[in-house]
Amino acid sequence: xxxxxxxxxxxxxxxxxxxxxxxxxxxxxxxxxxxxxxxxxxxxxxxxxxxxxxxxxxxxxxxxxxxxxxxxxxxxxxxxxxxxxxxxxxxxxxxxxxxxxxxxxxxxxxxxxxxxxxxxxxxxxxxxxxxxxxxxxxxxxxxxxxxxxx
Numbered sequence: 386x387x388x389x390x391x392x393x394x395x396x397x398x399x400x401x402x403x404x405x406x407x408x409x410x411x412x413x414x415x416x417x418x419x420x421x422x423x424x425x426x427x428x429x430x431x432x433x434x435x436x437x438x439x440x441x442x443x444x445x446x447x448x449x450x451x452x453x454x455x456x457x458x459x460x461x462x463x464x465x466x467x468x469x470x471x472x473x474x475x476x477x478x479x480x481x482x483x484x485x486x487x488x489x490x491x492x493x494x495x496x497x498x499x500x501x502x503x504x505x506x507x508x509x510x511x512x513x514x515x516x517x518x519x520x521x522x523x524x525x526x527x528x529x530x531x532x533x534x535x
Contacts (some may be wrong), residue, residue, distance in 0.1 A: 419526040420480050425476035426488060426519065435469030437463050458505045460488045462498055466491065485523070492516045 415422075440463050443451040452460060469491045476484015496516045498505055506512075 393526055397411045406523060409522065415526065415530040419530045422526055423477045423480050424487065424520065427484075428522070429457075430470045430474035430477060430491065432473060437467035437470060441467055458502065462502075462505050469494070485527075489520070489523075492520050 399468050439445065446452075452463075455463075457527055469487060473484060473488040476487050478484070483497055493516075496513045499513045499516075501511075502508075
């Protein structure tokens with residue numbers, strides 16, 4: 386046999402190179418940082434959604450502190466965030482555009498409820514600050530990621 390025939394791949398799978406996200410020793414791209422942020426926010430949204438469902442189901446509530454004892458505004462908001470946060474978690478984990486939209490809706494809605502309806506959850510400025518900070522981080526990463534792909 387010739388020397389050249391021994392070097393030629395015999396199967397199509399021999400032509401495949403391993404997948405590399407980044408070059409070894411290099412920094413990640415802004416898109417990778419954006420996807421990482423979205424995955425972290427997916428985990429946070431999952432925890433928030435499960436927390437709200439725990440409130441709906443009365444987990445950890447005393448005999449007089451169940452879901453039915455709260456105001457209609459609290460009940461409506463809690464169910465809204467219980468559903469929305471879990472949907473956002475799935476969409477964010479998949480890094481789908483609709484996931485970011487649902488998450489943004491959840492973040493802005495929570496901040497609005499805390500600011501404009503303090504009787505529902507107590508009007509915590511800390512929650513508003515955290516939600517708006519996360520929104521700002523997302524917008525920054527989305528903008529620099531988009532500029533990276535021009």
